[in-house]
Amino acid sequence: MTIISALHVNLRGNAREALEFYQSVFGGELTAFPYGDTPSGQGPDQADQVAWGEVSTPDGFRIMAYDIQDSLEYHPGENAFYSALRSPDADVITAAFTGLSAGATVLVPLGPVGFSPLYGKLVDKFGVVWILDVIPRW
Structure with missing residues (x-):
């Protein structure tokens, strides 16, 4: 399956x-x-x-x-979520972060953190929160 x-x-x-x-x-x-x-x-x-x-x-x-249907209430950001993108390939994460950055608010610039060699967080121009990281090879 x-x-x-x-x-x-x-x-x-x-x-x-x-x-x-x-x-x-x-x-x-x-x-x-x-x-x-x-x-x-x-x-x-x-x-x-x-x-x-x-x-x-x-x-x-x-x-x-x-x-969302006009008959339904809509309150952007009321039900917060993250979209997580992960890859073992730093080039893939860098390209995705760069692309999503267009018109975005970068919350955490792409860089190394304790749990990943490359991590970043942004809110794109549609209000969607994205977290991106390279899957570490332990």
Whole structure:
């Protein structure tokens, strides 16, 4: 059995923009299914918004996003979470951190820490908190 873990980001009206940004950072395939194509779609104001979307890469990276229905309350950051990216390859972590840094607030600059040879933390331009680190070889 294969289980894939993916972060699911809940946004209000900019899920497609977020998915396009993540695809520009990580590559891969972007799939976005709009509310207008769903039998239980939202009102006309949400017809072009994302009911289900994902960016996936051949090496296993996945992130999902959708635009929360207009009928639901939305309070960005109320349910905080981190998206953790880990790799044994410092170049992969550096490239991801650099890409995600566009328009971001860097909380911890990429550098060595006690538990990892390379670690960083940032809040991207969509308010998603990312922690990135190199998996140490003990």
